[in-house]
Amino acid sequence: MDLLIKNGRVIDPAQGIDEVMDIACAKGTIEKVAKKIKPQGNPRIIDASNKIVCPGFIDSHCHLREPGREDEETIKTGATSAAAGGYTTIMAMPNTDPCLDTGPMVAFVFNKGRETSISVFPIGAITKNRAGKELTEMADLVENGAVAFSDDGNCVADNRVMRRALEYAKMVDRPLIDHPEEPALARNGVMNEGKVSTLLGLPGIPEESEEIAVFRDITLASLTENRIHLAHLTSAGSVALLRQAKKKGVPVTAEVTVHHLLLTDESVRGYNTNTKVSPPLRTKNDLKSLKEGIKDGIIEVIVTDHAPHSREEKETDFENAAFGIIGFETALPLLLRLTDDIPLSLLIACLTSNPARIFRFTDRGSLKKGLRADITIFDPKEEWTLTEAAIKSRSKNTPFLGEKMQGRVCYTICNGKVVSG
Amino acid sequence: MNSWKRKDLLGLEELSAEEIEFILTTAASFKEVSTREIKKVPALRGKTIANLFFEPSTRTRTSFELAAKRLSADIVNFSPSASSLVKGETVLDTGENLEAMKMDCFIVRHSCAGVVEFLAKRLKASFINAGDGSHEHPTQGLLDIFTIKEKKGGIKGLNVTILGDIRHSRVARSNLWGLLKLGARVTLCGPPTLIPPGIEATGARVTYDLKKALKDADAVNVLRIQVERQKENYFPSPREYSRQYQINAETIRWAKPDVLIMHPGPMNRGLEISSEAAECSNSVILTQVENGVAVRMAVLYLLLVGK
Numbered sequence: 001m002d003l004l005i006k007n008g009r010v011i012d013p014a015q016g017i018d019e020v021m022d023i024a025c026a027k028g029t030i031e032k033v034a035k036k037i038k039p040q041g042n043p044r045i046i047d048a049s050n051k052i053v054c055p056g057f058i059d060s061h062c063h064l065r066e067p068g069r070e071d072e073e074t075i076k077t078g079a080t081s082a083a084a085g086g087y088t089t090i091m092a093m094p095n096t097d098p099c100l101d102t103g104p105m106v107a108f109v110f111n112k113g114r115e116t117s118i119s120v121f122p123i124g125a126i127t128k129n130r131a132g133k134e135l136t137e138m139a140d141l142v143e144n145g146a147v148a149f150s151d152d153g154n155c156v157a158d159n160r161v162m163r164r165a166l167e168y169a170k171m172v173d174r175p176l177i178d179h180p181e182e183p184a185l186a187r188n189g190v191m192n193e194g195k196v197s198t199l200l201g202l203p204g205i206p207e208e209s210e211e212i213a214v215f216r217d218i219t220l221a222s223l224t225e226n227r228i229h230l231a232h233l234t235s236a237g238s239v240a241l242l243r244q245a246k247k248k249g250v251p252v253t254a255e256v257t258v259h260h261l262l263l264t265d266e267s268v269r270g271y272n273t274n275t276k277v278s279p280p281l282r283t284k285n286d287l288k289s290l291k292e293g294i295k296d297g298i299i300e301v302i303v304t305d306h307a308p309h310s311r312e313e314k315e316t317d318f319e320n321a322a323f324g325i326i327g328f329e330t331a332l333p334l335l336l337r338l339t340d341d342i343p344l345s346l347l348i349a350c351l352t353s354n355p356a357r358i359f360r361f362t363d364r365g366s367l368k369k370g371l372r373a374d375i376t377i378f379d380p381k382e383e384w385t386l387t388e389a390a391i392k393s394r395s396k397n398t399p400f401l402g403e404k405m406q407g408r409v410c411y412t413i414c415n416g417k418v419v420s421g
Numbered sequence: 422m423n424s425w426k427r428k429d430l431l432g433l434e435e436l437s438a439e440e441i442e443f444i445l446t447t448a449a450s451f452k453e454v455s456t457r458e459i460k461k462v463p464a465l466r467g468k469t470i471a472n473l474f475f476e477p478s479t480r481t482r483t484s485f486e487l488a489a490k491r492l493s494a495d496i497v498n499f500s501p502s503a504s505s506l507v508k509g510e511t512v513l514d515t516g517e518n519l520e521a522m523k524m525d526c527f528i529v530r531h532s533c534a535g536v537v538e539f540l541a542k543r544l545k546a547s548f549i550n551a552g553d554g555s556h557e558h559p560t561q562g563l564l565d566i567f568t569i570k571e572k573k574g575g576i577k578g579l580n581v582t583i584l585g586d587i588r589h590s591r592v593a594r595s596n597l598w599g600l601l602k603l604g605a606r607v608t609l610c611g612p613p614t615l616i617p618p619g620i621e622a623t624g625a626r627v628t629y630d631l632k633k634a635l636k637d638a639d640a641v642n643v644l645r646i647q648v649e650r651q652k653e654n655y656f657p658s659p660r661e662y663s664r665q666y667q668i669n670a671e672t673i674r675w676a677k678p679d680v681l682i683m684h685p686g687p688m689n690r691g692l693e694i695s696s697e698a699a700e701c702s703n704s705v706i707l708t709q710v711e712n713g714v715a716v717r718m719a720v721l722y723l724l725l726v727g728k
Contacts, residue, residue, distance in 0.1 A: 195618070195622045198620050202554075
């Protein structure tokens with residue numbers, strides 16, 4: 001025994017645990033979860049009284065910008081930011097420059113990830129140069145560390161190419177993640193299409209551009225009998241389509257971002273470019289459906305879509321500003337704002353056991369004996385204010401700057417080591 | 422209301438009816454200045470104003486320039502083609518550099534919505550939005566409303582039709598807010614592809630039928646059709662557009678006999694409006710241009726005097 005966490009409220013959705021217990025770890029794995037464990041040997045003891053102890057968070061959708069935009073984030077700074085937010089496993093999207101469409105590029109991110117204190121896994125591109133035309137060498141990408149495939153910000157719009165990709169990926173047995181957005185309908189848009197975009201005079205992106213792509217993806221998943229994971233759903237219509245597909249048994253899973261659960265297009269008023277995200281912030285009605293989707297198990301994963309951008313890319317007019325906001329360090333306190341609507345244990349499942357199952361991480365996502373000692377300990381009550389100075393990410397682009405947060409990560413433990421706190 | 426509180430004029434959406442009336446009343450008192458032999462008052466002597474037009478404009482820029490000069494302010498014109506913008510300078514840097522030369526006021530036009538608000542939040546000088554993308558063009562809205570009020574005696578209860586490319590029009594949005602706040606009934610008309618989603622939420626009525634749109638109209642504001650839009654296929658051809666939506670001697674008969682015909686310019690004669698209609702006795706298009714100077718004098722005066 002080299003680490004003993006005492007008196008915390010242990011929430012482990014995979015085992016259905018929610019009570020005050022102790023956790024003992026040894027050599028990077030979980031040794032025992034029980035009441036009142038006596039220290040054996042000379043373990044480090046962490047007192048987790050009045051705190052919540054849960055599996056380390058897994059983020060299946062983030063952007064680390066390396067290689068290409070190391071001024072905005074590196075794999076190292078991204079990992080530090082993630083650890084501060086309670087994440088022990090993060091999956092980096094391939095939209096770097098150059099993008100992760102070859103074995104050596106994937107290996108570069110994988111190896112850099114190993115130099116950090118948490119687990120960083122690359123997501124390989126589905127098509128070469130993320131251009132939606134020719135498939136990447138998926139087997140080679142997997143051999144070099146890719147845990148999933150996605151063309152990220154680009155929807156694989158060509159149905160024939162997407163069908164081939166889904167068929168081919170069966171060989172490597174790794175999930176495909178699609179960014180569901182029909183490009184012609186979304187073209188030139190910078191925010192949700194509706195009353196607010198009309199009044200602000202900004203070109204809109206209709207929800208239907210997402211729904212058409214969601215329907216297409218569901219259809220192809222059904223045709224190819226291979227599973228597809230839908231990235232960051234935003235619309236009530238998408239949730240309805242997904243609900244129907246799941247009822248029919250189509251192999252499809254989905255995620256939602258933290259910000260799409262909290263903000264609507266109303267927050268774009270005033271042209272704050274930190275409200276410009278892709279896909280765009282939608283309406284109150286959509287928020288309601290997304291939350292219901294989580295409650296009903298239709299949406300199983302919550303992601304950050306952490307997307308660092310330089311000041312130059314955000315400190316400009318709305319139409320020309322970059323899409324995206326950072327999210328690692330605010331995810332937990334923001335999600336705690338939702339506990340009136342969604343039980344805490346379910347929110348934690350969406351951050352831990354669910355992504356572990358979908359992305360086939362069999363060694364983590366729960367606090368079962370023998371699994372990796374990836375553990376997050378947080379104080380759900382601690383209040384703090386989000387300031388630029390406090391942000392560990394190299395970029396500061398978040399619409400929540402200056403806001404009061406409640407809930408803070410106290411310790412992030414990865415592979416048995418305290419990596420933040 | 423007897424004093425002005427705002428630093429900037431960014432749009433009519435944010436103004437109260439009282440504030441709009443205050444500008445219009447001030448404009449009425451300035452209109453006479455332009456008819457004098459010596460067209461000048463010393464109200465803004467010593468103030469420096471920058472015309473910052475990132476998008477080409479002749480009418481609006483000249484109108485602001487005359488308004489400033491008739492108030493005895495110094496005004497400089499900044500044209501992006503001759504500036505450092507082509508060298509990659511940001512809009513904010515341009516603004517900061519000009520402000521360092523002690524500008525009191527910026528008059529800004531830009532092709533992107535929100536740019537004027539973006540600058541106004543970051544700089545101390547007063548900002549006047551002279552058109553930001555498809556968002557607002559408040560002084561055009563004010564001068565249109567001023568013209569209707571002058572001709573009809575008031576705004577409340579009037580039926581005003583705005584016709585054409587509502588989707589991309591900042592003129593339509595500023596008119597819409599101003600007219601609704603002052604109690605007019607506003608009808609928006611154009612091909613469905615040029616009516617933006619959710620616009621009815623403002624309280625305006627929408628129709629695609631010109632005849633219905635003109636019925637009982639006291640004024641019709643004909644928007645400019647930008648021929649470039651045709652590339653995006655919002656309508657099949659200029660021919661089809663003019664056959665469905667042109668204001669001409671025939672279609673104007675669907676409105677009240679004393680309907681005011683308005684156009685913010687520049688006109689595409691033969692497309693959205695026929696020459697006959699533009700020149701008939703109902704047309705107040707040149708009065709709009711004349712009133713533009715008075716309205717802009719009023720706005721400059723209210724923002725800058727005593728500042």
